[in-house]
Amino acid sequence: MANDPIHQFQISRLVPIEIGGMDFSFTNSSLFMVLTVATAGAFLFLTTSSRGLIPGRMQSISEMSYEFIAGMLRDSAGTGGMKFFPMVFSLFMFVLTANLLGMFPYFFTVTSHIIVTFMLALFVILTVVIYGLVKHGTGFFKIFVPSGVPAAIVPIVALIEIISFLSRPISLSVRLFANMLAGHITLKVFAGFVTSLGALGAVGIGGAILPLLMTVALTALEFLVAFLQAYVFAVLTCMYLNDAVHPGGH
Amino acid sequence: MAKTNGPDNASQSRDNRAGADAARDDSLDGRRRDLGARLAQRRAEAGIGGGDARSREATGYGQAMRLSSEFIAGIVVGTGLGWIIDRVAGTSPWGLIIFLLLGFGAGVLNVLRSAGMIADAGLRASRDEQGKQDRD
Numbered sequence: 359m360a361n362d363p364i365h366q367f368q369i370s371r372l373v374p375i376e377i378g379g380m381d382f383s384f385t386n387s388s389l390f391m392v393l394t395v396a397t398a399g400a401f402l403f404l405t406t407s408s409r410g411l412i413p414g415r416m417q418s419i420s421e422m423s424y425e426f427i428a429g430m431l432r433d434s435a436g437t438g439g440m441k442f443f444p445m446v447f448s449l450f451m452f453v454l455t456a457n458l459l460g461m462f463p464y465f466f467t468v469t470s471h472i473i474v475t476f477m478l479a480l481f482v483i484l485t486v487v488i489y490g491l492v493k494h495g496t497g498f499f500k501i502f503v504p505s506g507v508p509a510a511i512v513p514i515v516a517l518i519e520i521i522s523f524l525s526r527p528i529s530l531s532v533r534l535f536a537n538m539l540a541g542h543i544t545l546k547v548f549a550g551f552v553t554s555l556g557a558l559g560a561v562g563i564g565g566a567i568l569p570l571l572m573t574v575a576l577t578a579l580e581f582l583v584a585f586l587q588a589y590v591f592a593v594l595t596c597m598y599l600n601d602a603v604h605p606g607g608h
Numbered sequence: 609m610a611k612t613n614g615p616d617n618a619s620q621s622r623d624n625r626a627g628a629d630a631a632r633d634d635s636l637d638g639r640r641r642d643l644g645a646r647l648a649q650r651r652a653e654a655g656i657g658g659g660d661a662r663s664r665e666a667t668g669y670g671q672a673m674r675l676s677s678e679f680i681a682g683i684v685v686g687t688g689l690g691w692i693i694d695r696v697a698g699t700s701p702w703g704l705i706i707f708l709l710l711g712f713g714a715g716v717l718n719v720l721r722s723a724g725m726i727a728d729a730g731l732r733a734s735r736d737e738q739g740k741q742d743r744d
Contacts (some may be wrong), residue, residue, distance in 0.1 A: 514710075521686045521707075521714035522721075529681035529718065536673055586670070 363546040367470055367539070387474070390459065390466045398455040423451070427592060434596040438603045445485065446599070449478060450592040457538060457584035461577075469587075470538040472531060479527035482595050490602035501605045530594055537587050541580045548573045678718035686711015 373384035405416040413421055427447045431439050453469060460467030468474055490498035502519040503512060551569035555562045690707025694700040720726045 517710050518713045518717060521689065521711050522682060522717050524689070525678075525681035525685040525711075525714060525718060528685060529677045532677045532681060533674055536677065537670070540673075583670070590674075 363543045363550065366466070366542060366546065369471075386466050387468060387471060390456070390468050391474075394452060394456045394459055394468060397459065398451040401455075402451070423447075430593060431596050431599075434593070435600040435603050439596070439599050442485075442599050446592055446595050449482070449595060450588055453478070453534065453591050454585065454588035457588055458581075460538065460542065461580060461584060467538055467542055469534055470542060472535040475531035475535040476527065478534075478591075479531040482530070482598060483527045486598045486602040489599075490605060493602070494605055498602070498605045501601050526594075526598060530591065534587050534591055537583055541576075541583050545573065545576050545580060548576060674722060675719050678722050679715040682713075682715025682718045683708070683711045686714055 369385045369387050371383040371385055372389060375382040375384060401416075402420050405414075405420045408414070408417065410417060424447070427450055428440070428443060431443055431446055435442070456468040459465055460470065487498075490501075494500075502516045502523065504515065504519070507515050548569050552566045552573065555566040555569065558565075686707045686709075687704065689711070690704040693703035693707065697703065717726075
């Protein structure tokens, strides 16, 4: 089914592994996660191995991504949040590399599966909750009680804030997953138009230019979205970490 | 009289001077703190606003995706919590009804927050403090 836009998200078992009745198979998704980590790690390692005082092109890219995330984290969580830098940087590089790898034809897009993005988001939120509780104890719960609220409606406001807090991992993961899924389906559908129109003869080939142009434009847009979603994921992670480092404002 | 008055005056004026110095130090300190708070606020706002502007540039569809995911997440979590409470406490259907409404509220809060219509809790707190200082 070359024209099925959903086919690209199918998971296939490469190495079937079953332990205690549970499926631990090494799938194409796992393969691309390994590839993502290997690519990101190898890129950072190889580009910085020369340690030039005057960075070359590739080393500049590594240093720029480092300073980009470091600046972002310092701005939103302060210097106290810098201990989370390795985590935020790894998350950003993982999501960015996975999104960009997904742009290769015939490659699997890891972040287009909600379970992957949801686990990433859950990891962020659990870090926030656990660190906040360990560092501030019950003071962490101050983030659920905004200042300047009349005592009479504090319970309702606190409940709404708690639900709002719990909805963060869901919106964080759904946003990344939905963007990648929708983008890849749109791309595939428009590319499918080219072949189906092209089969109609001379008029069809003339008409197929339009979806072809659209596909080219969408590919560019998808590269932008791939970067943007990794950026948004990292920014939101920083903002949530800020709650753990400074509950109840500064 | 004059003898006792002199040192009194002197000490008073010294007190005054010290007071003025302290006041100046206070105001300097206050101004520095004020500036720091305002800078942090502006930086945070610029960061959030910058991200928003960029995603708005990318597509209106990006923003639609963002806001709808925020809204739906609030409702889903609220409803889920209500359902779990009903299952555990056997209060069906009240938990579901009440938490669906609360989840709706949380969804609206999420949307307003991510659209930048209201400030985040942290920003709001620092703004409140600033307002208090201004009023004082």
